[in-house]
Amino acid sequence: MVQIAPSILSADFLHLSKDVELVNNYADLFHLDIMDGSFVPNISFGFPVVEAIAKKAAKPLDVHLMIVNPEKYVERFAKAGASMISFHYEAARENSGLVLRQIRDLGVKAGLVINPDCPVEAIFPYLEELDFVLIMSVFAGFGGQRFIPESLERISCVRKELDKRGLTNVPIEVDGGIGPANAGSVKAAGAEILVAGSSVFKAESPSDAISAMKNA
Numbered sequence: 185m186v187q188i189a190p191s192i193l194s195a196d197f198l199h200l201s202k203d204v205e206l207v208n209n210y211a212d213l214f215h216l217d218i219m220d221g222s223f224v225p226n227i228s229f230g231f232p233v234v235e236a237i238a239k240k241a242a243k244p245l246d247v248h249l250m251i252v253n254p255e256k257y258v259e260r261f262a263k264a265g266a267s268m269i270s271f272h273y274e275a276a277r278e279n280s281g282l283v284l285r286q287i288r289d290l291g292v293k294a295g296l297v298i299n300p301d302c303p304v305e306a307i308f309p310y311l312e313e314l315d316f317v318l319i320m321s322v323f324a325g326f327g328g329q330r331f332i333p334e335s336l337e338r339i340s341c342v343r344k345e346l347d348k349r350g351l352t353n354v355p356i357e358v359d360g361g362i363g364p365a366n367a368g369s370v371k372a373a374g375a376e377i378l379v380a381g382s383s384v385f386k387a388e389s390p391s392d393a394i395s396a397m398k399n400a
């Protein structure tokens with residue numbers, strides 16, 4: 185069964201408690217986007233917001249770091265309540281193995297993320313050292329963008345490589361422009377965790393939107 189991770193970036197920041205409550209029983213994870221204004225041209229939120237959500241969330245926190253020097257901050261995000269932490273290959277490059285190990289040593293699941301213009305082969309050397317792969321289906325930085333169709337091929341390519349190496353338990357998470365209309369094809373390509381921001385929080389009924397994606 186596919187997991188749905190609503191992205192808090194699209195929630196109502198004046199009523200975060202209400203929005204967490206709205207999806208608490210339906211979501212599988214809470215996806216928290218951390219942007220530093222340097223790796224991406226946008227700034228989102230930091231530790232106090234993650235800590236506040238951790239108090240209310242009934243599901244694990246999936247922290248997506250869109251920051252430079254992720255190794256400086258993974259420990260604080262683990263302390264703030266993250267169960268999963270992913271960082272961009274483009275931000276860590278040849279240090280990716282070290283950062284993955286650092287995250288795992290904190291008892292947190294470690295994920296490596298790639299933007300749509302990064303060849304999927306770049307992360308192949310790290311597949312044995314990670315707990316999940318996050319494939320961006322939009323360029324990291326903003327919610328509400330359109331799903332890039334070429335992402336489907338990238339998802340199946342990584343799925344094939346994971347399976348070839350016997351890493352059948354390593355899930356692929358996909359992030360950006362996902363909603364009830366395309367969730368089926370994203371799943372069919374091999375994704376097991378779907379991040380969804382605007383299609384959940386801007387929906388009339390966030391719980392219905394989550395069910396629609398699960399059943400797509």
Ligand code: DX5
Pocket residue numbers: 191192193194215217248322323324325326327328329359360361362379380381382383
């Ligand atoms: C984009 C973020 C996404 C974003 C998804 O940089 O990583 O998690 O919140 O939002 P939607 O689902 O609206 O594309």
Ligand code: ZN
Pocket residue numbers: 191215216217248359379
């Ligand atoms: Zn994200």
